[in-house]
Amino acid sequence: MTEDNFVQKGASATLAVPHSGAPQDFYFLLLPKATMLAVAAAIEPLRIANQVTNSKLYRWYILTEDGAPIRCSNGMMVTPDMALQPMTSEALGFVCSGVEPQSTAGDATLNWLRRESRFGRAIGGICTGAFALAQAGLIRDQAFTLHWENQPGFQESFPDLTPSANTFEISGALMTCGGGNAATDLMLNLIEARHGKQLAIIVADMCLHVRSGGQATPQKSNYAVAIGSRNQRLLNALQLMQSAIEDPLTIGELCEQLDISRRQLERLFSRYLAQSPMHVYFDMRLSHAFALMNETSMSVTEIALASGFNSSTHFSRQFKRKFGASPHFFRKGWS
Known part of the structure; x- marks a missing residue:
């Protein structure tokens, strides 16, 4: 300049x-x-x-x-x-x-x-x-x-x-x-x-820019905006899942912490997300793994464990199902 x-x-x-x-x-x-x-x-x-x-x-x-x-x-x-x-x-x-x-x-x-x-x-x-x-x-x-x-x-x-x-x-x-x-x-x-x-x-x-609400404004839309629902039980379930990625909860543990029956939980997810609770949870963990694959040098085994998978073989198979390539080939293709 x-x-x-x-x-x-x-x-x-x-x-x-x-x-x-x-x-x-x-x-x-x-x-x-x-x-x-x-x-x-x-x-x-x-x-x-x-x-x-x-x-x-x-x-x-x-x-x-x-x-x-x-x-x-x-x-x-x-x-x-x-x-x-x-x-x-x-x-x-x-x-x-x-x-x-x-x-x-x-x-x-x-x-x-x-x-x-x-x-x-x-x-x-x-x-x-x-x-x-x-x-x-x-x-x-x-x-x-x-x-x-x-x-x-x-x-x-x-x-x-x-x-x-x-x-x-x-x-x-x-x-x-x-x-x-x-x-x-x-x-x-x-x-x-x-x-x-x-x-x-x-x-x-x-700048045609609408200023945010200040320093404390979150980067991402909250779950209520993302899913188009303010059902508090559903939002609580999604937040609980997101907080337990590395050590995922069973559906029984989810229901216990949310104080809701399994049938009620499944009905909520079916109504608002057209998926089962475990399917949504599973996708959350794979998305977390995708981010780690892109942004870290962690091994596939380490990423599997950090995403709640006990078996790297099972993790690799599910990763390929969702993203179209195994973790090893995915990383090689982006290197």
Whole structure:
């Protein structure tokens, strides 16, 4: 980026925002297979804030580990502004990741993250950037998050760290979001904190973005929305199943904990989901295994056990039935 490109003309009226001092700098470190949607969703609010105020409130720079272009998860190439280098004193840094996040951060990236953190820089993660932050040892007892799809694999890789289900988290100098529109919500929150609510509202409107309910907004629709029912017993059953993936409950244990008869439980699932309780539960466990297959280097046997299967042979057979390829061939095909 050249200095002239940080403030662009727009058709909307400008908003006078009192400010003094240098612009705030943002450094976005893109890892291979980064999610472009999340990167663009983070940068555009900064550009629009400059546009609607006709002021250079923010500057942003794209980095890659060696300064070479990287290919994003959608196949598009991005040419960075620079290779890794020290950030300015008041800058915010974000590591942006996407597909296969457990294997995209090299030693140079991890060392850069550690060094910038030691110098007191605020560091964050966008989409699956929390993998690199955790690998660098920068996540401890703070609240943090990453894209919901990658959370099972993250927890298997870092069992002592528990991400939240929220769209974004700001915990001191650690800022993380789940990707996509969550990156816009995170940036709007930072814009509001620095330059006020009115500017954040105008930027959101320019993005045609409806802001979430704040930091505590969950990433995923709840079960009531997903299944189109608010039957509390059914919702309780689904939540209980989801919480017991590695050590699955029998239908008898489900009924006992839910204080419902087996016949009542089966009737609920048949009415609202057109499937038996055990079939829904079985699919939950296979979906969990699918996520681990994509996002971890765990062996097939380890994934089977983590998904509640005592036999890797039985697991492989059922995985192939649902996804069309055995776990071994599935992983080989995506490598």
